[in-house]
Amino acid sequence: MSATSSSSGPSRAIVVGAGLGGLSAAMRLGAKGYAVTVIDRLDTPGGRGSAIHKNGHRFDLGPTIVTVPQLFRDLWRACGRDFDADVDLRALDPFYEIRWPDGSRFAARQDTDAMRAEVARLSPRDVKGYDRFLRDAEARYAFGFEDLGRRSMHRFADLLAVLPKFAALRADRSVASHAKRRFRDPRLQMAFSFHPLFIGGDPFNVTSMYILVSHLEKEFGVHYAMGGVAAIAEAMAHVIADQGGELCFGTEVDEILVDKGRTTGVRLIDGRIERADLVVSNADAGHTYDRLLRNGSKRRWTPERLRKRRWSMGLYVWYFGTSDTAGMWRDVGHHTILNGPRYEGLVRDIFIEGQLSEDMSLYLHRPSVTDPSVAPEGDDTFYALSPVPHLGFPHHADWEAEGTAYQEKVAAQLETVIPGFRDRISASHVMTPPDFRDRYLSPHGSGFSIEPRILQSAWFRPHNVSEEAEGLYLVGAGTHPGAGLPGVLSSAEVLGKLVPDPARPVSTPMGLAAE
Structure with a gap:
């Protein structure tokens, strides 16, 4: 029943948690040739992206939009699949409408001319500022998303190498401060600075790197998945099953096991032990280090350090x-x-x-x-x-x-x-x-794990490869690069680059029966 290690190299992996980050990680590991088992205490895949049903209504519990659909397409392509054959995305126009107590409104759209017209309707003098803001957002997207967000930042040398670029882009300023420099109208300052709230950040303290979201919206649009994000999670679960992986719901991991500095598997809440060559935790990073690794000494993510973190709202x-x-x-x-x-x-x-x-x-x-x-x-x-x-x-x-x-x-x-x-x-x-x-x-019941302030981002955030135990990896909102669907999918993309190919691919599942 328990997994055993192959003498010729790692071949089996356990993923703790079936959120979008964990499912993405399982797909990438399965594509590499690992035999993957995903374990989740809920009765359905998706984590925060799951749904419940009442009186004929489906309530999508968490994220509602897809902003960078090519991340999903890249993930599916890595598994030899076609995302658009499995998921029906619909572009939204407008993306959303913002309303203020004075009755004024602002409709966010992908078309730049339409956005200029919206800005001009509220504040004609801010149109030039909007154009500057878009250029600012594109520069931060190229650096913050396509570069830093899609590679590991677990080495301190990596941080030192990018500090000059951080300084040049004034990452020390907040999103709200940057918006205030580009817009005079307070309503537009809000409309172009509130986005960090979507990933659990305080716009008045989160680094201005996050204005890149405005470029994401303009470049890629905002989409809705028919069936909700839960439908994406179900499609991901089907891919994992087709790869020979196993998804075990209603089963909780109580501890990640470590022997002589190396991860050896997990202990379930009922006492059963499941062995594996590597473990990926999609549980909240705070829960991973404070609870799942409670019996081991920790070099970096000690209880004291976790207590000092600032958490999302x-x-x-x-x-x-x-x-x-x-x-x-x-x-x-x-x-x-x-x-x-x-x-x-x-x-x-x-x-x-x-x-x-x-x-x-x-x-x-x-x-x-x-x-x-x-x-x-x-x-x-x-x-x-x-x-x-x-x-x-x-x-x-x-x-x-x-x-x-x-x-x-x-x-x-x-x-x-x-x-x-x-x-x-x-x-x-x-x-x-x-x-x-x-x-x-x-x-703390936080909605998005650790808040993405500048000193809680990149190298300062929990790394995708853990320094606490060899063979332990982390994905999800609390890890690099951060929360939101693009962030958690990118965390699994980074994981795919960190985890070596198995020496002997195994296609049979681990045999852990779902509760």
Whole structure:
């Protein structure tokens, strides 16, 4: 039942966690010739990208958009497959609409002339600044994404080599600071600086390298996968199975085993031991080092160092379905960002003060305008997401006590854009930071693991190849290069370059039965 090592070289791999990073890693290892087993405590693939179903509504629990589809196409190609034959992507136009309390709106699109027109409509004097911002974003994309983001940064010498480029691109400035230098209108400053929130970062403290997201959107567009990101995860699971790999759900890894400095396999929560030549952890990097490697001494990622990390914000997410709403709320599209009265002050409350504010900004997802499969005919499916403080602050919110009141505040804001929705709710589900902690084993219930500040990025972030044990690798949001679908897929691409080809490929699965 347990895996055994081949005397001619490594051939078997265990991947802990079936999030998008773990599934990508398993696909790349399978393409190399490893016999791969993926183990996940949930009952379905995808991790944060999974879905639940209630009363005919499908709720996509996590990411909702695909911004760099060629990363998926490259992954499938490495496995000898065609991504577009397995997944139906639909380009969105507009990508999203941003709304402010004064009634003004901004629609983000791929077409540059259309974007210039949107900028000019709000602030004609900022059009030249927009053009400069685009050039800035492209330069940071070439360096930060195509270069640093797609190679390992585990050697300190690699960091030293790129410091001059970091300095030249003023990586010391924040995203918000850079946007303020290019736009005079506060609304446009927000519209071109909020993107780090999509990966758990404070726009007023995250390095300006992350303005590269604006180039990603312009160059590659924003897409939605029919069936949601969960459909991508299911397609990835099918590729792994076709490679001869095995996916074991409802099975939890309790410890990564290390003997004389080398990873030897894992111990499951029920005490069973599974041997392997290498282990890839797609569990949160904090959970990996603090829990899964709890019995070993650590050179770098000690409990003390983990305590000093700054973690991404938590998330309050209300998933709900409405009945008989076809044709209603025609001006509400697939993605809408509803700004509260404050921007910088609210972000500071969330990331610095750790206090639950009276006001909020919401991200409203309405996939039913694109994908009829998310709801019964004539109905709609939504989720409303509000960034909130994580649970690591001394006086964090008591969600059991405060959750109902907060939901009422969210509902009051939603009534301004989808009036009467409460009377038509046919399904409802809420996730708060404690749910992220318990479902995903995310430290402090954070939504995106370690915050991507400059001194928590690249070499400073948990590496894809661990220095704590030979044969241990990490992928996912908490590792290099970071969170978001492009980040977690790139972490597996980096892994593929680090892991050697097996000396003797093995095509038979390990034989670990799913619970």
